[in-house]
């Protein structure tokens with residue numbers, strides 16, 4: 001898909017609420033990281049420009065986009081304004097139960113089995129403040145699961161009492177990737193940036209092309225430990 005996109009001579013517009021989007025691949029940018037969800041930017045675009053009138057068909061995907069991007073209305077930046085927008089979308093006929101069921105309650109068997117393996121791999125280190133999990137290519141192959149099945153798995157590690165930072169290592173066919181999640185003011189995008197990745201304060205990721213997961217894992221965990229102790233020191237100085 002990347003190649004087709006790059007080779008196309010059509011007008012390209014990037015709409016995003018992430019802080020550091022990849023540059024030089026589109027003609028225009030609509031970036032605002034104040035937004036809780038990218039779909040919320042679309043809502044504003046539609047309602048302010050009136051390019052089309054809002055209707056049920058448009059309200060559904062915008063609602064679904066907001067729901068997923070805000071972790072079902074719980075991530076940072078979920079505010080009263082966002083809920084007013086959601087209220088408006090419901091008035092156009094969106095059924096929240098239907099959207100939720102379609103997105104989250106129709107898991108494939110392989111995905112749930114993969115979640116089982118992922119949870120089984122959970123380790124807690126650094127005085128209970130850091131959790132990490134690993135999914136290998138063997139797991140994917142044995143369960144006939146795919147990379148996108150792992151979405152949101154990392155949050156389970158963060159749900160352990162006391163854990164402030166969680167890492168999910170996912171082995172890929174040509175390297176591996178790491179998802180970073182944190183609670184509070186620990187900016188994991190900075191930790192991810194140490195490895196060429198990026199994202200939000202509490203959610204970030206990095207990809208390691210053609211690198212060996214077993215060789216690099218200790219190094220990444222060490223960086224996470226240093227990073228979290230640095231943050232704890234800064235927090236103690238402030239308070």
Ligand SMILES: [Mn+2]
Pocket residue numbers: 017018037038069
């Ligand atoms: Mn997002």
